[in-house]
Amino acid sequence: MNSEHRGAHILIVDDDALTRNTTRAFLDKHGYAVTAVDSAEAAFTLLNDDYLPDLLLLDVIMPGIDGFETCRMLRHQPKYSHLPVIMLTALDDRESIDQAYRCGATDFITKPLNYPLLRHRMQYMLRSAAVLRHLYESQEALVNTQHIALLGNWTMDAAGDIVAASRQYLDIIGAATRRSPKTGCSSAFTAKTASCWPPAAASWRPAAPTGSTTGFRRSAGTTSGCTCTNAAFRSSTCAATTRAPTDSPRTSPNASPRRSASATSRGTTA
Amino acid sequence: MPTPSTLSPSADLPQVDLSELQATLGKEAQRIIPIVLDSFLKESAGYIAALEAAQDLESCTRFVHNLKSSSATLGILHFSALCKEAEKVARSGDEAGFRKLAEGLIGAYATVRRAVAAELEAMRSAS
Numbered sequence: 001m002n003s004e005h006r007g008a009h010i011l012i013v014d015d016d017a018l019t020r021n022t023t024r025a026f027l028d029k030h031g032y033a034v035t036a037v038d039s040a041e042a043a044f045t046l047l048n049d050d051y052l053p054d055l056l057l058l059d060v061i062m063p064g065i066d067g068f069e070t071c072r073m074l075r076h077q078p079k080y081s082h083l084p085v086i087m088l089t090a091l092d093d094r095e096s097i098d099q100a101y102r103c104g105a106t107d108f109i110t111k112p113l114n115y116p117l118l119r120h121r122m123q124y125m126l127r128s129a130a131v132l133r134h135l136y137e138s139q140e141a142l143v144n145t146q147h148i149a150l151l152g153n154w155t156m157d158a159a160g161d162i163v164a165a166s167r168q169y170l171d172i173i174g175a176a177t178r179r180s181p182k183t184g185c186s187s188a189f190t191a192k193t194a195s196c197w198p199p200a201a202a203s204w205r206p207a208a209p210t211g212s213t214t215g216f217r218r219s220a221g222t223t224s225g226c227t228c229t230n231a232a233f234r235s236s237t238c239a240a241t242t243r244a245p246t247d248s249p250r251t252s253p254n255a256s257p258r259r260s261a262s263a264t265s266r267g268t269t270a
Numbered sequence: 271m272p273t274p275s276t277l278s279p280s281a282d283l284p285q286v287d288l289s290e291l292q293a294t295l296g297k298e299a300q301r302i303i304p305i306v307l308d309s310f311l312k313e314s315a316g317y318i319a320a321l322e323a324a325q326d327l328e329s330c331t332r333f334v335h336n337l338k339s340s341s342a343t344l345g346i347l348h349f350s351a352l353c354k355e356a357e358k359v360a361r362s363g364d365e366a367g368f369r370k371l372a373e374g375l376i377g378a379y380a381t382v383r384r385a386v387a388a389e390l391e392a393m394r395s396a397s
Contacts, residue, residue, distance in 0.1 A: 015332070015336070016313065016336040016339060016340060017309050017312065017313045018306060018309040018310050018313050018336075018339075018340040018343065019339065019340070019343075021305055021306070021309045022302060022305065022306045022309065022343070025298075025301070025302045025305050026295065026298060026302060029298055029301070029302075061332055061335050061336075062332075063329070063332060090335070090338075090339065111339040111342070111343075112290075112291075112339060112342045112343040113343075114294055115294050115295055115298075116294060116296070
């Protein structure tokens with residue numbers, strides 16, 4: 001067993017004792033911490049008791065709540081929205097396989113189970129889940145950091161519409177609109193950005209903010225950056241990252257040097 | 271040396287072909303297969319009893335579904351095919367047709383059970 005997954009908690013939900021016992025015996029041997037129950041109701045009792053498995057093996061056909069409904073119910077709870085769920089379906093049951101995905105299953109495996117294949121799939125999913133978890137933790141850390149630094153990030157498409165923005169950015173824009181654009185990283189930038197929210201102003205194009213050390217001009221691809229308003233430091237920081245460039249970024253003389261064709265340009269304005 | 275599944279306990283018993291399961295489980299086979307066989311004997315008896323008691327069609331569908339899967343795991347392919355057919359008929363809602371097939375299943379089960387028990391006994395003796 002891959003050592004990174006040793007001790008991973010696996011919950012088996014299957015009313016068929018043969019599958020349950022065989023799978024448990026197999027996974028036990030490979031170092032997983034296995035819990036097996038014979039119904040969705042028993043699984044929910046465990047889950048409501050704060051048991052959080054790393055992966056769920058879920059049979060489709062069970063008395064009471066079936067596997068599809070169980071998966072659907074789990075996906076409605078944020079806590080389990082990204083829990084890897086492998087559904088156990090019959091070999092010839094295409095409809096079940098389709099339905100499994102519609103209900104939010106991460107993957108399926110057919111019965112009779114091919115145990116080495118099951119193990120490979122589990123390892124892959126546990127690895128993916130770990131990467132996803134790490135990503136969420138990073139995002140959470142970023143949100144917290146942005147909150148402290150009064151920094152928000154945004155992404156703009158080629159048309160100049162802001163297509164994504166962090167909550168902190170929206171807070172900044174809201175604050176800038178309510179207070180003074182001077183609290184933004186530059187008055188022109190903040191005022192323009194504020195005025196184009198919600199993203200309806202397709203005609204708005206990013207231009208070098210007044211007083212900014214970073215300038216950029218795009219006609220295709222997306223542009224991402226961040227906006228900072230931190231009065232305590234009496235300075236603002238802007239960073240802009242351009243992707244899939246079709247023309248060169250324009251930078252002011254005191255901007256950081258361009259690094260590559262898809263360069264990241266950074267600048268600071270006091 | 272022949273593995274227990276290659277032994278032929280009796281000519282009239284259905285074949286229990288554990289070769290696929292053994293290949294799948296690899297080194298774990300010797301330890302896990304007796305658990306599987308034992309589990310089959312316990313579970314299947316319950317399912318067959320429920321079929322004999324003519325429980326509701328929905329429950330019976332689930333029982334033959336599980337029997338289909340578990341007998342396929344043990345390589346009892348003829349019995350698994352009977353279960354598959356019964357499940358298909360049950361899902362179509364043809365209760366009379368299902369009951370007829372269920373009778374056949376119940377009849378076939380006695381020999382399946384004997385074959386699995388013989389296999390389990392052979393494995394235990396060999397270890």
